[in-house]
Every structure is written in structure tokens, then in C-alpha cells.
Amino acid sequence: MGYRFTDLTAACQDDWRAYIEHDFVRQLGQGHLADDAFRHYLKQDYLFLIHFARAYALAAYKSPTLADLRQAHEGLKAIVDVELELHVGYCREWGISEQQLAELPEARATLAYTRYVLDTGNRGDLLDLHVALAPCLVGYGEIANWLNAQPDTLRGDANPYDAWIAMYEGEEFQAAMHAELAWIDARLADVTPARFDALTRIFRDATRLEIDFWQMGLDGSD
Numbered sequence: 001m002g003y004r005f006t007d008l009t010a011a012c013q014d015d016w017r018a019y020i021e022h023d024f025v026r027q028l029g030q031g032h033l034a035d036d037a038f039r040h041y042l043k044q045d046y047l048f049l050i051h052f053a054r055a056y057a058l059a060a061y062k063s064p065t066l067a068d069l070r071q072a073h074e075g076l077k078a079i080v081d082v083e084l085e086l087h088v089g090y091c092r093e094w095g096i097s098e099q100q101l102a103e104l105p106e107a108r109a110t111l112a113y114t115r116y117v118l119d120t121g122n123r124g125d126l127l128d129l130h131v132a133l134a135p136c137l138v139g140y141g142e143i144a145n146w147l148n149a150q151p152d153t154l155r156g157d158a159n160p161y162d163a164w165i166a167m168y169e170g171e172e173f174q175a176a177m178h179a180e181l182a183w184i185d186a187r188l189a190d191v192t193p194a195r196f197d198a199l200t201r202i203f204r205d206a207t208r209l210e211i212d213f214w215q216m217g218l219d220g221s222d
């Protein structure tokens with residue numbers, strides 16, 4: 001007993017590295033990711049964010065305390081009022097209109113990942129749901145930090161994806177990531193080994209679905 005978040009990543013180290021260091025991420029960092037791969041990713045990510053907002057609404061429903069309810073409410077507001085607006089603006093810069101976003105067919109990788117998270121939250125409790133969301137929240141912060149540690153990562157105007165890296169290395173996002181880590185660490189401190197194994201399965205599934213999401217971007221698959 002006395003588990004921490006790092007025990008989850010350690011328990012599925014190969015999948016976690018395959019997610020953080022995926023070819024999509026490497027190519028984005030080096031600035032030579034194909035435009036169309038990034039556009040496909042951006043479009044599907046719009047749908048992903050909508051379902052992610054629903055997952056925060058589910059977290060509100062699953063909240064046993066006022067503090068948890070407030071946290072879920074803040075997360076939902078941040079996605080609906082800020083992130084989705086930013087995303088729509090970012091898509092526009094990449095030539096994707098709001099009309100196009102509204103009419104998008106959902107790719108299988110998006111369907112699989114988002115519905116998996118919602119189903120896990122429905123079946124389980126608030127900790128199950130947070131663990132299903134963790135690869136998304138914590139992973140993107142770690143990806144930005146990993147990219148910054150690579151000598152072949154290109155920063156500034158020379159890299160068309162610089163703004164993407166900047167968003168996730170930014171103070172605000174990194175602070176949200178650390179708050180989530182602290183929340184999960186506090187909950188994991190007193191789970192049993194059997195419960196930790198069950199949470200590890202959720203974390204691994206969600207991490208593998210993140211890998212599929214990157215691969216969908218590279219392959220342009222629907």
C-alpha cells in the first residue's frame with residue numbers, strides 16, 4: 001500500500017513510453033509532421049474535447065464532497081468556456097471552419113477512447129474516472145516536457161507546431177497537471193493492492209487509446 005501516480009506509469013512503462021514518445025509527437029517536435037495529419041488530429045480533438053467535457057460533468061455527478069464537486073465544475077467550465085473556444089480559434093488558423101467542425105464524422109479512435117472514459121466513470125467511482133482521464137491530463141504535460149528535453153525539438157517560428165508545445169509547457173497547464181497529480185496521489189495512498197491492479201488496468205487501457213489517437217492522426221484513419 002501507499003501507492004502514488006508514478007506507480008501507475010511504472011506498471012505500464014512500455015505503453016506509457018509508446019504514448020509519450022509516439023512518432024506523431026516526435027514529428028511534431030521536429031516540425032516535420034504532415035499538415036494533413038495535424039489537421040485530422042485537430043478535427044478529431046474537437047470531438048474529443050466535447051466528450052471530455054461530458055466526462056467532467058460525470059465527475060460532478062460522481063462527486064461525494066463539495067470540494068470534488070467544485071473541482072469537477074471548474075474542469076467543465078474550463079473546457080466549455082476556454083479550451084473549446086481556443087480550439088475553434090486554433091482550428092480556424094489551420095483552415096478548419098466552425099461549420100466543418102460541427103459536421104465532422106467521428107473517427108473510431110475518438111469513439112473508442114471517449115466512450116471508454118465515460119463508461120469507466122459510469123461503472124466506477126470518482127477515482128476510476130480520474131485515472132481514466134489521467135493519461136490525457138498528465139500525459140500532455142509530460143509530452144511537452146519530454147519534447148523540450150530532446151535536442152532535435154525545434155522551437156520558435158521555425159516550427160509550425162510551436163504553439164501546441166507552448167500551450168502544454170505553459171505555467172497554467174503545468175499547474176493544473178500538478179494539481180491532478182496531487183489529487184490522485186492522495187487517493188492512491190490508501191488503496192489495496194487489488195484496487196491498485198484494477199486502476200492500473202484502467203490507466204493502461206486509456207494510455208493505449210491515446211496511442212491509437214496519435215496513430216489515427218498519422219494515418220488519417222476514420
Ligand SMILES: Cc1ncc(C[n+]2csc(CCO)c2C)c(N)n1
Binds near residue numbers: 135
Ligand atoms: C486525445 C487528447 N488527449 C489529451 C488531450 C489533452 N487535453 C484535453 S482536455 C485537457 C484538460 C483540459 O482541462 C487536456 C490536457 C487532448 N487535447 N487530446
